Amino acid sequence: MITPVILCGGSGTRLWPVSRRAYPKQFVRLLGEETPFQATARRVAGAPFAAPVVMTAADFRFIVGEQLAEAGIGPGAILIEPAPRNTAPAILAAALSAVASNADATLLILPSDHAVRDPAAFRATVMLGMEAAGKGRIVTFGITPDRVETGYGYLLLPRDAGAVSPLAGFIEKPDAARAAAMIAEGNCLWNAGIFLARADTIVAAFAAHAPEYLAPVQASLDGARDDLDFRRLAPAPWEGLADRSIDYAVLEKAANLDVVRYQGHWSDLGGWEAVWRESAAREDEVVAGPRCTAIDCQATLLRSDDPATEVVGIGLSDVMVVATGDAVLVADRRRSQDVRLAVTALKEKGVRQAEAFPRDHRPWGWSETLTLTDAFQVKRIVVKPGGILSLQSHRHRAEHWVVVTGTARVTIGPEVSIVQENQSVYVPQGATHRLENPGDGPMVLIEVQTGSYFGEDDIIRYEDAYARS
Amino acid sequence: MITPVILCGGSGTRLWPVSRRAYPKQFVRLLGEETPFQATARRVAGAPFAAPVVMTAADFRFIVGEQLAEAGIGPGAILIEPAPRNTAPAILAAALSAVASNADATLLILPSDHAVRDPAAFRATVMLGMEAAGKGRIVTFGITPDRVETGYGYLLLPRDAGAVSPLAGFIEKPDAARAAAMIAEGNCLWNAGIFLARADTIVAAFAAHAPEYLAPVQASLDGARDDLDFRRLAPAPWEGLADRSIDYAVLEKAANLDVVRYQGHWSDLGGWEAVWRESAAREDEVVAGPRCTAIDCQATLLRSDDPATEVVGIGLSDVMVVATGDAVLVADRRRSQDVRLAVTALKEKGVRQAEAFPRDHRPWGWSETLTLTDAFQVKRIVVKPGGILSLQSHRHRAEHWVVVTGTARVTIGPEVSIVQENQSVYVPQGATHRLENPGDGPMVLIEVQTGSYFGEDDIIRYEDAYARS
Numbered sequence: 001m002i003t004p005v006i007l008c009g010g011s012g013t014r015l016w017p018v019s020r021r022a023y024p025k026q027f028v029r030l031l032g033e034e035t036p037f038q039a040t041a042r043r044v045a046g047a048p049f050a051a052p053v054v055m056t057a058a059d060f061r062f063i064v065g066e067q068l069a070e071a072g073i074g075p076g077a078i079l080i081e082p083a084p085r086n087t088a089p090a091i092l093a094a095a096l097s098a099v100a101s102n103a104d105a106t107l108l109i110l111p112s113d114h115a116v117r118d119p120a121a122f123r124a125t126v127m128l129g130m131e132a133a134g135k136g137r138i139v140t141f142g143i144t145p146d147r148v149e150t151g152y153g154y155l156l157l158p159r160d161a162g163a164v165s166p167l168a169g170f171i172e173k174p175d176a177a178r179a180a181a182m183i184a185e186g187n188c189l190w191n192a193g194i195f196l197a198r199a200d201t202i203v204a205a206f207a208a209h210a211p212e213y214l215a216p217v218q219a220s221l222d223g224a225r226d227d228l229d230f231r232r233l234a235p236a237p238w239e240g241l242a243d244r245s246i247d248y249a250v251l252e253k254a255a256n257l258d259v260v261r262y263q264g265h266w267s268d269l270g271g272w273e274a275v276w277r278e279s280a281a282r283e284d285e286v287v288a289g290p291r292c293t294a295i296d297c298q299a300t301l302l303r304s305d306d307p308a309t310e311v312v313g314i315g316l317s318d319v320m321v322v323a324t325g326d327a328v329l330v331a332d333r334r335r336s337q338d339v340r341l342a343v344t345a346l347k348e349k350g351v352r353q354a355e356a357f358p359r360d361h362r363p364w365g366w367s368e369t370l371t372l373t374d375a376f377q378v379k380r381i382v383v384k385p386g387g388i389l390s391l392q393s394h395r396h397r398a399e400h401w402v403v404v405t406g407t408a409r410v411t412i413g414p415e416v417s418i419v420q421e422n423q424s425v426y427v428p429q430g431a432t433h434r435l436e437n438p439g440d441g442p443m444v445l446i447e448v449q450t451g452s453y454f455g456e457d458d459i460i461r462y463e464d465a466y467a468r469s
Numbered sequence: 470m471i472t473p474v475i476l477c478g479g480s481g482t483r484l485w486p487v488s489r490r491a492y493p494k495q496f497v498r499l500l501g502e503e504t505p506f507q508a509t510a511r512r513v514a515g516a517p518f519a520a521p522v523v524m525t526a527a528d529f530r531f532i533v534g535e536q537l538a539e540a541g542i543g544p545g546a547i548l549i550e551p552a553p554r555n556t557a558p559a560i561l562a563a564a565l566s567a568v569a570s571n572a573d574a575t576l577l578i579l580p581s582d583h584a585v586r587d588p589a590a591f592r593a594t595v596m597l598g599m600e601a602a603g604k605g606r607i608v609t610f611g612i613t614p615d616r617v618e619t620g621y622g623y624l625l626l627p628r629d630a631g632a633v634s635p636l637a638g639f640i641e642k643p644d645a646a647r648a649a650a651m652i653a654e655g656n657c658l659w660n661a662g663i664f665l666a667r668a669d670t671i672v673a674a675f676a677a678h679a680p681e682y683l684a685p686v687q688a689s690l691d692g693a694r695d696d697l698d699f700r701r702l703a704p705a706p707w708e709g710l711a712d713r714s715i716d717y718a719v720l721e722k723a724a725n726l727d728v729v730r731y732q733g734h735w736s737d738l739g740g741w742e743a744v745w746r747e748s749a750a751r752e753d754e755v756v757a758g759p760r761c762t763a764i765d766c767q768a769t770l771l772r773s774d775d776p777a778t779e780v781v782g783i784g785l786s787d788v789m790v791v792a793t794g795d796a797v798l799v800a801d802r803r804r805s806q807d808v809r810l811a812v813t814a815l816k817e818k819g820v821r822q823a824e825a826f827p828r829d830h831r832p833w834g835w836s837e838t839l840t841l842t843d844a845f846q847v848k849r850i851v852v853k854p855g856g857i858l859s860l861q862s863h864r865h866r867a868e869h870w871v872v873v874t875g876t877a878r879v880t881i882g883p884e885v886s887i888v889q890e891n892q893s894v895y896v897p898q899g900a901t902h903r904l905e906n907p908g909d910g911p912m913v914l915i916e917v918q919t920g921s922y923f924g925e926d927d928i929i930r931y932e933d934a935y936a937r938s
Contacts, residue, residue, distance in 0.1 A: 017781075293815065295814060296807075308794075308795050309796060309797060310486075310795065310796045310797070311799070312797070312811040312814070312815070314800035314801060314807055314808065314810065315800055315801030315803070315804035315807065316788070319785070319788065319799065323792070325778075326778055326779065327778060327779045327780070328773070328779070328790065328792045328797050329783070330771075330781070330782045330783070330785060330788065330790045330799050331781075331783035331784060332783060332785060334784070335783045335784035338764070338783055338784065339783065342762065345781070346762065346781070349762070353779045358777075370847060371839050375873055376913075376915070378839060380840060400871045402917040402919075404844055404919050424869050424895065424917075446845070446915075448871040448873065448915045450891045
């Protein structure tokens with residue numbers, strides 16, 4: 001059996017405004033019905049793969065749980081990194097944890113935000129590396145380049161490479177001329193950041209090349225505590241670790257690396273140009289999604305992620321337009337990698353759209369501001385079956401709740417009542433209250449807040465089913 | 470005294486998505502705090518100008534009244550055209566109406582959707598034409614061209630033209646070469662569609678060149694009925710009139726035309742390029758309005774008319790981006806005139822955004838859908854002081870009202886009650902109900918509709934203060 005380790009602590013900014021720190025691209029429906037994380041988990045579901053270990057951040061833990069449940073995939077473990085420290089410590093934590101329960105464990109390390117069109121071909125390619133991994137090799141998987149690309153790292157193949165060959169070297173982001181030359185020679189592959197190794201091989205590689213990580217990562221694992229379905233690594237000493245990628249910390253120094261060529265289609269979904277490329281059949285093609293109208297455009301992406309927003313492009317060439325309910329990005333297609341500059345600029349402006357969404361995902365469901373003024377706020381609140389909001393009160397606002405779908409169990413002060421669809425209830429300012437969905441389907445209510453302040457920090461929590469402070 | 474006749478029945482599509490049939494550009498804040506209609510009315514307010522006569526469509530009558538009130542300008546009359554038939558019948562109706570009350574009336578005919586930066590200079594130029602108008606001339610006003618423009622009509626000046634000269638001819642939309650040649654010769658002006666004439670001169674010109682309009686327009690005037698502050702011309706025989714511009718029907722045939730050169734700044738606000746030009750100091754300049762961020766752009770317009778939407782442009786040249794809450798236009802700047810194609814395409818798709826806005830203006834105030842699903846709709850309703858909605862009922866929906874600003878007087882069945890800020894009330898399905906604002910400031914409420922159908926046609930009206938059926 002192979003245990004997939006899915007890395008999904010990242011917070012991609014290059015797919016803003018659809019991907020933001022609060023809900024990054026691996027969890028977003030970028031292409032089709034599944035998110036990249038769900039597609040990654042499905043790609044390695046079922047024998048010979050064991051249930052996946054997911055490495056993620058605390059903010060994403062409920063999203064990970066929900067998206068796996070939605071995909072019908074049970075996790076082996078969800079490990080929570082106390083702080084983002086890049087891939088080196090996350091992978092070491094997964095390896096140490098695996099060795100502790102199974103000395104012979106073999107791990108397949110996978111980013112969660114890539115697209116692969118043929119999962120069966122991918123799995124078959126992984127299996128090619130098993131024999132080498134069993135012998136203590138670290139097996140990397142490289143993608144056959146189909147264009148000159150200066151944004152990726154490259155893996156060098158030896159002359160007369162077989163299905164599995166010793167890695168001849170890494171080339172980090174070459175310039176266009178060098179990339180073109182390497183591709184012409186046929187001896188390079190894109191480094192997809194995927195590799196297969198025994199867990200003890202990984203631990204040994206750290207011991208040899210980055211020994212400073214071993215003790216603190218082991219200590220954070222030893223100090224981990226279980227929290228519902230999650231295992232939270234201890235913040236100390238994790239937070240003091242250096243932020244380093246596995247490539248930089250270990251792989252570029254290791255001598256026991258092999259490489260296997262993956263012939264199938266792969267994309268890192270590394271920016272809007274990559275998303276456009278995934279959908280366009282030709283280089284000059286217009287990709288216009290639902291609610292989008294292209295008039296005399298070419299090589300252009302038009303995308304509306306808001307069901308209420310129509311997008312029209314007229315006379316555009318090499319332009320990418322992405323609209324959500326609260327933000328619009330319009331960028332030259334060749335500036336795909338500079339979309340992170342938008343996030344930087346909006347953070348400097350102090351604008352919420354830089355990192356957060358109108359929709360706020362919580363363990364019990366989600367809420368969304370429909371309108372906010374100085375005098376009132378209107379929210380849609382959707383509570384999952386069995387979902388329970390914390391017992392709370394607000395200093396500065398009263399709330400009117402109108403149940404529009406399903407049934408709510410409502411606590412206000414000492415009273416508990418059932419509020420049916422098309423009934424309303426009033427929560428006075430200062431009153432302790434709690435909202436639950438006792439039903440089998442989602443419960444939706446419209447909350448009208450009145451008062452003088454509507455910030456999320458005006459919540460005094462008395463009790464919480466999800467262990468939030 | 471000069472009576473301004475302001476033509477504002479038009480429904481410009483070239484400034485979509487900010488201008489739509491339901492609320493066209495003359496009523497929209499395109500530049501600064503005043504709308505083009507308000508700025509037009511202010512340009513000709515006060516002696517020697519009498520109160521303006523406004524020619525408009527039934528759909529815009531309350532907007533006209535409100536915008537004049539907001540600008541502090543009392544109308545002389547608001548005449549409602551039963552159907553849009555272009556400028557010829559509208560101007561004839563204004564002239565016949567003026568002659569009936571004052572045989573010596575002089576009219577200044579003005580489009581409502583142009584921008585003029587120096588109203589005093591404009592008024593002084595108008596006064597230059599008074600003597601000629603008094604002698605039975607029709608005085609046109611032409612703009613000094615500052616660029617080659619193929620989208621306008623041109624007025625030809627005679628050689629050695631004085632301040633007021635006989636018009637030497639019309640040139641309709643010349644090609645670029647001819648326009649450049651005429652501008653180089655210095656003997657042409659842009660036709661701004663503004664002219665000054667005695668009302669009886671206009672009637673006589675129709676009698677000479679378009680006599681078929683006289684009797685039917687007079688009959689529609691004779692059959693007019695007063696409706697609150699508006700005068701509605703009779704639909705018959707108006708609706709049978711040919712759709713013709715005053716230029717085509719009369720002016721191009723008349724021999725008694727003079728022309729006066731207007732030296733000041735003018736724009737027809739005829740498209741987004743014109744709006745961009747009004748705001749940009751240089752040809753390569755980026756105009757980024759509030760909530761807009763431009764990164765490495767040039768000659769680009771970024772505009773967000775939605776307070777909740779941030780717009781970011783990266784690496785754009787000659788692109789216009791306009792975002793509202795429900796639509797985004799991205800167009801090459803040189804395709805400004807083709808924005809009407811967006812409206813045509815969206816009408817073909819059957820999309821609401823082609824012609825309507827989320828905000829629905831009514832005589833009593835306005836309402837706006839915050840969210841609409843199969844199971845519920847949430848609206849914000851703003852009622853002006855003294856505003857009264859019709860007494861009505863709905864077959865397919867119940868309504869929850871939460872007053873968030875001000876005080877409402879609410880009738881439900883036989884009961885009348887006062888609902889204060891932060892109180893709510895329930896309107897059962899089928900119950901007759903009415904909403905009023907008895908206060909001195911706007912009253913705002915959040916309406917949550919539940920039921921099976923939320924169309925505006927599910928209203929049975931029993932009584933209406935604004936004479937709507």
